[in-house]
Amino acid sequence: HIATSLPLPSERDHLRPCIDLIVFVIDIKSKFSLKNVEASLAYVDASFFMGKVYFLVTGVGRVNCCSIETNAVCKLGEAYCSPVLFCELELEAIRVTTAQRLLRVLQICAGLVPGFSALSFSLLMRNSADD
Amino acid sequence: ESADPQRTALLLRKAWTLYSVTPLYRFHRSRLREYARLLSAFIAAERQKGLAVEVGVELDIKVALSSLPELQGSQQDQPAVLVQLSSRSQASPKNSEDKILWSGCFCCMYGDDLSENMPEDFTCLPLFLANGAESYMSVVGNWFQKTFDCSFRRLAISPFNLSWMVAMWAGYKVDKAASAVELVFSVPRLPQPLDISYAIHPEDAKALWDTIQKTPGEITQEEVDVFMDCLYSHFHRHFKIRLSATKLVKVSTAIASAHCDGIVKMLHSQYLSRVLMLLTELAISQIQ
Numbered sequence: 001h002i003a004t005s006l007p008l009p010s011e012r013d014h015l016r017p018c019i020d021l022i023v024f025v026i027d028i029k030s031k032f033s034l035k036n037v038e039a040s041l042a043y044v045d046a047s048f049f050m051g052k053v054y055f056l057v058t059g060v061g062r063v064n065c066c067s068i069e070t071n072a073v074c075k076l077g078e079a080y081c082s083p084v085l086f087c088e089l090e091l092e093a094i095r096v097t098t099a100q101r102l103l104r105v106l107q108i109c110a111g112l113v114p115g116f117s118a119l120s121f122s123l124l125m126r127n128s129a130d131d
Numbered sequence: 132e133s134a135d136p137q138r139t140a141l142l143l144r145k146a147w148t149l150y151s152v153t154p155l156y157r158f159h160r161s162r163l164r165e166y167a168r169l170l171s172a173f174i175a176a177e178r179q180k181g182l183a184v185e186v187g188v189e190l191d192i193k194v195a196l197s198s199l200p201e202l203q204g205s206q207q208d209q210p211a212v213l214v215q216l217s218s219r220s221q222a223s224p225k226n227s228e229d230k231i232l233w234s235g236c237f238c239c240m241y242g243d244d245l246s247e248n249m250p251e252d253f254t255c256l257p258l259f260l261a262n263g264a265e266s267y268m269s270v271v272g273n274w275f276q277k278t279f280d281c282s283f284r285r286l287a288i289s290p291f292n293l294s295w296m297v298a299m300w301a302g303y304k305v306d307k308a309a310s311a312v313e314l315v316f317s318v319p320r321l322p323q324p325l326d327i328s329y330a331i332h333p334e335d336a337k338a339l340w341d342t343i344q345k346t347p348g349e350i351t352q353e354e355v356d357v358f359m360d361c362l363y364s365h366f367h368r369h370f371k372i373r374l375s376a377t378k379l380v381k382v383s384t385a386i387a388s389a390h391c392d393g394i395v396k397m398l399h400s401q402y403l404s405r406v407l408m409l410l411t412e413l414a415i416s417q418i419q
Binding site: 029030031032033035063064065066067068069 | 373
């Protein structure tokens, strides 16, 4: 399911399956996308921040077009205890790899991978990013 | 410190294309005349090959290299080096004045970050400004790269850095007749390209900046963000367009103007060194 912002419209609440993972997409070329994500975060229940929220930053292929400082996004990730992934969705190969990665994350968050919980996996992701 | 207006005036009111340059190996300031001769010979040889030629023009190109001691920031900075290609039309050599075809300037304004731990044989002049035909830049660049084992790279300016520039420059004090503060945005992903130009009265821009800046002489990222957010929300209130979702491509103030392709124009002699200092910083971060 894709939404441009949160909260999701309440009319479809009863039809919606349970949410296993939320990925916030931030376009490094658009300051507005960061502001939008920051505003939407307020509508997310605290329990999601135990490994079921990820930040996906796109547009990193074009360093000269950035309107946001990567530091600001990393700080956001730290503030919400959620991993930050960097990608370039405009390149097909990277788009495919990123999708595969997110699907894997989703499987873990939905509890379909034995031995991994959403929380333990996100701690793994965040610690490796710090190195 | 203001530099001697006469000599540095040649930097004003021209559109300069920016490059970052890695340190030059074994560059000796005492040999500028010799370098000029060598560069001149190189250009002549390239023209024989058919490069660096302006169509239909028979020119005798003169090369001059000079030092600009007025253009340096700290004691550790290397003084700027000016390269000029000029021509005298062969038709009337006695009467006509030399016409400057192309100018280039190597510069380092408070580049201590780079020059700090530099070994002796290297000269740090990380910022290069070029004005004139691209074909001359190509030849001159090639010669410097071959002779001093350095590397030139176009310096683009991101929207992030452009917003720093406009916030900083809009805050400087200028006389009453100052030109408007203008920001140009390019709207992405439309079938036909659309540019939005947002012009603000310079006094209003300065008044806004003055309410935001807490410590005179110091600027923080937060202050720049607040300044830009104010401009964006003002625009949104009137036109219902979110400028923060577009790409900032050009900023213009009475001090200077800058385009994201790495083209700047410096307009005010009093603030020339501050603009060069900012550009030097950008060049150094591209090198490192």
